[in-house]
Amino acid sequence: MKIIAVTLCLSAGTTLLGQYMDIRINQLGYYPQAPKIAIVKQTQATSFSVLRLPDSTVVYNGNLTAVRYDTDSGDSIRWADFSGLTTEGRYCIRLSTGTTSFAFQISADILREVAYASLRSYYYQRCSYELTQPYAGIWSRKAGHPDTSVLYHSSTGRTGKGRSPLGWYDAGDYDKYTVNAGISVANLLQVYELFPDYFADSTVSISESGNGINDLLDEVRFELEWLATMQDTDGGVFHKVTTANFSGFIMPEADIADRYFIGKGTAATLDFAAMMAMAGRIYRPFDSVFANQCVNMARKAWQWAVKHPTVAFKNPADIHTGEYGDNSFGDEFLWAASELLI
Numbered sequence: 001m002k003i004i005a006v007t008l009c010l011s012a013g014t015t016l017l018g019q020y021m022d023i024r025i026n027q028l029g030y031y032p033q034a035p036k037i038a039i040v041k042q043t044q045a046t047s048f049s050v051l052r053l054p055d056s057t058v059v060y061n062g063n064l065t066a067v068r069y070d071t072d073s074g075d076s077i078r079w080a081d082f083s084g085l086t087t088e089g090r091y092c093i094r095l096s097t098g099t100t101s102f103a104f105q106i107s108a109d110i111l112r113e114v115a116y117a118s119l120r121s122y123y124y125q126r127c128s129y130e131l132t133q134p135y136a137g138i139w140s141r142k143a144g145h146p147d148t149s150v151l152y153h154s155s156t157g158r159t160g161k162g163r164s165p166l167g168w169y170d171a172g173d174y175d176k177y178t179v180n181a182g183i184s185v186a187n188l189l190q191v192y193e194l195f196p197d198y199f200a201d202s203t204v205s206i207s208e209s210g211n212g213i214n215d216l217l218d219e220v221r222f223e224l225e226w227l228a229t230m231q232d233t234d235g236g237v238f239h240k241v242t243t244a245n246f247s248g249f250i251m252p253e254a255d256i257a258d259r260y261f262i263g264k265g266t267a268a269t270l271d272f273a274a275m276m277a278m279a280g281r282i283y284r285p286f287d288s289v290f291a292n293q294c295v296n297m298a299r300k301a302w303q304w305a306v307k308h309p310t311v312a313f314k315n316p317a318d319i320h321t322g323e324y325g326d327n328s329f330g331d332e333f334l335w336a337a338s339e340l341l342i
Helices: 002-021 112-124 133-139 178-194 215-230 266-283 288-307 330-341
Strands: 037-040 047-052 057-063 068-070 075-081 089-095 104-106 150-152 238-242 260-264
Touching: 112 133, 112 178, 112 215, 178 215, 178 238, 178 266, 215 266, 215 288, 238 266, 260 266, 266 288, 266 330, 288 330
Parallel strands: 150 260
Antiparallel strands: 037 075, 047 057, 047 089, 068 075, 089 104, 238 260
């Protein structure tokens, strides 16, 4: 009997979930003035209502569109357009068949928590840094890869060792790439320029919170401090700091393989110039010494790139980490020149 009861419960749960999933909504929610469209797989339904929660008061009624075929999913669907509902609150959709959607919200701050979580994701990617309980919670971990004794690979044209601590790990590996930093640093700094108060001090709760500086700027500086170590004495910029091979699924502190400065090329150098030029402009009100250093590094990188405009990076034969190669540098030249001009 117990087995039968459990089976019935599981079957009922699956049925209910299926019904909920017949109405595809943005589960994060919607801005009040934004378009609001739900995708309905239950094509026998012809109309819908939006119910305010928790009292289930009907606040909006509408007709579903005619059935259409969605080539991407292979489903026959209807649309429920409730863009006319602009009042903030918590709601669900009920079809004329009685099927109800998952709950969702309409709010002017609907993506704020997602934005905060997105910025915090960089904190979890910190290299050479212990993530402590107050800030990392269940993701606390020991510091990995101090990068205080990084070998110069022969592809750099140098010998010996150098320092390259800090920065963010790349994606699912423990390597650090100059070109990959470009899109992250640029996007984050542009967010700051457009919305300077969005990540105000202590909104994200990282270890620097409370220092009077915008949390986004604190986090990006952690990457910029690493990037500064990637510039060679002649102005060119190394492509990456990695091991010879990907480490596998181990904790950062367990990866003790040798790490190398690898390659030097036009793309990395121009991306570096653009990032540092942006940093010089944005950090000047808070730290003019750091800002000046960034601008000087940007100019030096630009001069190297002008003298070496076509140096493409390719992994050396003994290196098997991400290549991120590029053979066309027009966009990098345009970006770097624009940031330096501003």
